[in-house]
Amino acid sequence: MHKYIIRRILVFIPMLIMLSIIVFALAKAAPGDPFTGKILDPTVDPEVFNEQREALGLNDPIPVQYFRWATSMAKGDFGESMYYKGRDVQSLISERIVNTVYLGLFALVITLVVAIPIGIYSAKNPYSPLDYSATTFGFLGLAIPNFFFGLIAIYVFAIKLGWFPAQGTISNIHITGFSEFLNRIHHMVLPGITLGLAGTATYMRYMRSEVLDVLGSDYIRTAKAKGMNDRNVLYKHTLRNAIIPIITLMGFEFGALLSGAIITEQVFSYPGLGTLFINSITNRDYPVIMSITLLLGVAILIGNLLADIFYSIVDPRIRYD
Amino acid sequence: MKANSTEDIQVSSTQKYNQSPFTLARKRFLKNKLALAGIVVLVIFILAALFAPLLTEHDPTKGDLMLIEKPPSADHILGTDGSGRDNFARLIYGARISLTVGFSAMLFTLIIGVVTGAVAGYYGGKVDNMIMRAADLVLALPFLVLALTIIAILEKVTVGIFVTVIAITAWPTLTRIVRGTFLSLREQEFILGARAIGANDLRIIFKHFIPNAIGPIIVNATLLMATMIIVESGLSFIGMGIPQPTPTWGNMISEAQNIRILRDHPEAWIPPGLAILLTVLAINFIGDGLRDAFDPKSNRR
Secondary structure: OHHHHHHHHHHHHHHHHHHHHHHHHHHHHOOOOOOOOOOOOOOOOHHHHHHHHHHHOOOOOHHHHHHHHHHHHHOOOOOEOOOOOOOEHHHHHHHHHHHHHHHHHHHHHHHHHHHHHHHHHHHHOOOOHHHHHHHHHHHHHHHOOHHHHHHHHHHHHHHHOOOOOOOOOOOOOOOOHHHHHHHHHHHHHHHHHHHHHHHHHHHHHHHHHHHHHHHOOHHHHHHHHOOOOHHHHHHHHHHHHHHHHHHHHHHHHHHHHHHHHHHHHHHOOOOOHHHHHHHHHHOOOHHHHHHHHHHHHHHHHHHHHHHHHHHHHHOOOOOOO | OHHHHHHHHHHHOHHHOOOOHHHHHHHHHHOOHHHHHHHHHHHHHHHHHHOHHHHOOOOOOOOOOOOOOOOOOOOOOOOEOOOOOEHHHHHHHHHHHHHHHHHHHHHHHHHHHHHHHHHHHHHOHHHHHHHHHHHHHHHHOOHHHHHHHHHHHOOOOOHHHHHHHHHHHHHHHHHHHHHHHHHHHHOOHHHHHHHHOOOOHHHHHHHHHHHHHHHHHHHHHHHHHHHHHHHHHHHHHOOOOOOOOOOOHHHHHHHHHOHHHHHHOHHHHHHHHHHHHHHHHHHHHHHHHHHHHHOHHHOOO
16 A cells, blocks of 8 residues: 555656646747736847846746746746736735635535445446436436536526525625624525536436445445445445545546636636636736646645545455556 | 447457448447437527527618517517517527537537647657647647637637637647547557558548547547637627627627616517526537447446
């Protein structure tokens, strides 16, 4: 197990380096450099800018530039925004990232709380009315584009019924304490459900088929033959084994959750990393775009790494070869 | 795996002994009601897209500035959009673009995926390692983020560029599937036999590998097309896909980002949304039907 974890981490490092090379290549392919848009004064000799570029190392060989870029990225220095003059990329990102993390966690909680019990119930009672409804919901949940679902949610629950706010994170900045918390949750309900929808459908299907698999296995029959009651069979044997693949799925679904957040945030004008990303693309603010791309890539690599490590801990049969 | 499942059927029912795996698959598929319903829905959409000019006399790209955001009327049955264009015309012409983009993005991804997967799975070793590391890397970035980053670098997006961007970010999933099938086939005895009688690589790939791997390839291509339609609509919705005034379903829904249209003109954005939903459901049902038809063992309980 320890050997597996160490080898898995060793694979992670070259992946990280390759990822940074891709993002660096994309950044280099993007038009413009830190002086684009700063040439305000036409009387300034272009030669001055060239000297500045030389001083900043923009004329250095590519590997040298890559190394300098990677070092500053690793230190958390993401450069300066090209659109919001004089603002650090990291300050732009850090004021948005919290909102996205909250939204993602909220969506994940909704997903798990809904999908796991229904998946278990469907597997215990296959072909029951609830199982059929859940299967239908699963098909619809995977086929409906999340932005369309979000718009319907706004139309029905925000405009027609007025139960939830259609956008933003908080009603006004003067709310504090526990009511602030409630107000923020209230704002997160619609985007959270929208973001969690596809995941809920996926996890439900998985949970159902995993529980069905485990229920059909020999050791469950043995446990039942010993006279163990249904409740204990379910909690002590079935769930423990059925939950393992769900954990790996969470590692893989992490990327889908982040991509989903980009579009969902846009629908609800939710001030998170996704709206910042889209706005930066509209404004061609390359330093921000590349930093977010790198950040999301690293987050997903770490998510997969953690899922694999966790999997190897709960399932000792996993070996690396 | 594929060979085994065919064997099972042939042994279990002797009267089917003379039927090819494809005949059996077709028979199983035709018994699947949901898949058939999916085909009917998809054919209706394709016909509407093909005969769009017969179904409406309005031009989907030219607006009438005197008729902006009009409610449904006899002339404009779904009203007009923010530029005075007929919504119904945009809906059926949109089917053209959405289905074409979905199909060609799928086809392009399929070609890259099958070629890389076949090379990796057939030759193994260093080539395999290189292709799979590249695949891991592309998978490390979420597909949508990578596609958006590339779109950000490009000056202008056309249908062709858009399809290419999607294909070069989406191939690894398919590569993995094709490679997996090839790896398992490589060790089978009939491949060894073919090699022993002196068949060359190309012949073995096309005569033995592809026909045996065709089931999973077709199934995944189908499901991929559904994904591509969603991706196109999502990117067009946030304004990063096919540029206006080209009608696509995603472009039509993106008008609903304007709260006034969202609130007062549901007839403008709900039909394209339902069109996407129905198309994707239809394709997914067809894909599931194909999966069950090609691999009866995978029958869902």
